[in-house]
Amino acid sequence: xxxxxxxxxxxxxxxxxxxxxxxxxxxxxxxxxxxxxxxxxxxxxxxxxxxxxxxxxxxxxxxxxxxxxxxxxxxxxxxxxxxxxxxxxxxxxxxxxxxxxxxxxxxxxxxxxxxxxxxxxxxxxxxxxxxxxxxxxxxxxxxxx
Amino acid sequence: xxxxxxxxxxxxxxxxxxxxxxxxxxxxxxxxxxxxxxxxxxxxxxxxxxxxxxxxxxxxxxxxxxxxxxxxxxxxxxxxxxxxxxxxxxxxxxxxxxxxxxxxxxxxxxxxxxxxxxxxxxxxxxxxxxxxxxxxxxxxxxxxx
Numbered sequence: 037x038x039x040x041x042x043x044x045x046x047x048x049x050x051x052x053x054x055x056x057x058x059x060x061x062x063x064x065x066x067x068x069x070x071x072x073x074x075x076x077x078x079x080x081x082x083x084x085x086x087x088x089x090x091x092x093x094x095x096x097x098x099x100x101x102x103x104x105x106x107x108x109x110x111x112x113x114x115x116x117x118x119x120x121x122x123x124x125x126x127x128x129x130x131x132x133x134x135x136x137x138x139x140x141x142x143x144x145x146x147x148x149x150x151x152x153x154x155x156x157x158x159x160x161x162x163x164x165x166x167x168x169x170x171x172x173x174x175x176x177x178x179x180x181x
Numbered sequence: 182x183x184x185x186x187x188x189x190x191x192x193x194x195x196x197x198x199x200x201x202x203x204x205x206x207x208x209x210x211x212x213x214x215x216x217x218x219x220x221x222x223x224x225x226x227x228x229x230x231x232x233x234x235x236x237x238x239x240x241x242x243x244x245x246x247x248x249x250x251x252x253x254x255x256x257x258x259x260x261x262x263x264x265x266x267x268x269x270x271x272x273x274x275x276x277x278x279x280x281x282x283x284x285x286x287x288x289x290x291x292x293x294x295x296x297x298x299x300x301x302x303x304x305x306x307x308x309x310x311x312x313x314x315x316x317x318x319x320x321x322x323x324x325x326x
Contacts, residue, residue, distance in 0.1 A: 068242035070249055071258045084260055084321060092261050093242045097213035100238050104215055113216045115229055116237050118315075122263030170263075176229060 037111040040152040040177045043139050051107030051135040054098050056090060058129040064094040089126035095133070095169045096121065099160045102135045108156065112178040117153070119173035125166050132163040140172065144179065151178050182256040185297040185322045188284050196252030196280040199243050201235060203274040209239040234271035240278070240314045241266065244305045247280045253301065257323040262298070264318035270311050277308040285317065289324065296323050 058077070065074030069091035072079035080088045103114055127133065141155035154177045160169040203222070210219030214236035217224035225233045248259055272278065286300035299322045305314040 064242075068246045070246075073258065073260075084257065091245070093238065093245050096241065097209075097238045100236070101213045101215075112229065113218065115218075116268065118265070118267030120263070120265050123261065178229075 037109050038177075039111045039180045040142065040144065040154065041180050043142055043154060043177070045139055045142060047139040049108050049137045051102035051137075052105060053132050053134045054102055055132040056094075056098065056127060056129065058088060061088060061090045061094065061127075061129055064097070065091055069093060085126055088129055090128070090131075092121075092123040092126075092169070095123060095127045095160060096171070098127075098133055099135050099158060099169055099171065102133065102160075103137065103158060107135045107158070108137055110154075110175065110177055112176075115176045117174045117176060119155075119171055121172075122170045123168060124170065125162075125168050127162065127168045131168070133160050133168065135160045149179065150181050151176055153177070182254050183322075184256045185287065185289065185299065185324045187325075188287055188299060188322070190284055190287060192284040194253050194282045196247035196282075197250060198277050198279045199247055200277040201239075201243065201272060201274065203233060206233060206235045206239065206272075206274055209242070210236055214238060230271055233274055235273070237266075237268040237271075237314070240268060240272045240305060241316070243272075243278055244280050244303060244314055244316065247278065247305075248282065248303065252280045252303070253282055255299075255320065255322055257321075260321045262319045262321060264300075264316055266317075267315045268313065269315065270307075270313050272307065272313045276313070278305050278313065280305045294324065295326050296321055298322070 073083040073085040137158040144152040218228040218230040289297040
């Protein structure tokens with residue numbers, strides 16, 4: 037597991053994969069984002085998505101799972117203070133997602149010598165290498181003390 | 182339901198509420214963010230959260246549900262292209278969340294006369310009026326045609 041002191045700008049990590057199906061897409065949507073384009077294949081055809089698509093928050097949640105399981109081995113876990121997120125393309129049933137992360141910035145805390153903030157850019161791609169999510173997250177990372 | 186043409190900068194919306202419990206926090210974490218501070222009350226005590234806390238993505242997902250159910254009546258649904266997110270405080274078991282949204286910016290599309298982009302700031306607060314999430318989202322909103 038990596039501490040702030042072990043990280044350098046440009047360092048890269050690659051996660052395992054997760055293949056999503058329509059059952060998962062609809063189950064997440066029923067709970068958190070019950071809109072026709074996430075719930076029903078037929079109704080989704082006549083929407084801006086032109087077919088069933090995962091909620092962006094579902095793509096974000098799957099990305100987090102991939103990062104926690106295999107994508108970003110940080111000491112203290114993956115603790116986000118916030119960030120920027122974009123969904124250039126929707127996640128579709130049958131898509132296989134994988135996350136590549138890169139350390140963009142490392143800032144030791146001035147007030148708390150035991151930690152710092154690391155900006156990590158995590159790009160989630162499908163099996164066609166299309167970007168379905170780009171996340172620039174500010175993470176709290178402990179220092180070796 | 183509101184089209185781009187019906188919106189104005191400064192327009193505000195308030196959602197219903199959702200009270201979250203430890204069972205929900207752990208169930209979401211098992212599926213999407215299996216880290217000790219989201220899974221186990223005892224283990225969470227010795228972490229940066231000093232107790233069980235919901236995944237930030239869980240707070241985001243609940244916020245989305247509140248917006249879809251009652252918080253943002255947009256024609257065509259709530260379709261996000263991306264945005265900025267921050268979690269100033271964690272969501273805790275027993276918290277009652279509510280979302281207040283404000284239209285920040287309205288930009289008709291130059292290339293597509295049937296739609297535009299609206300920036301909406303959605304602030305999620307707990308029952309103590311503490312902000313647990315701030316989201317500035319870029320939404321695709323249809324025009325009346």
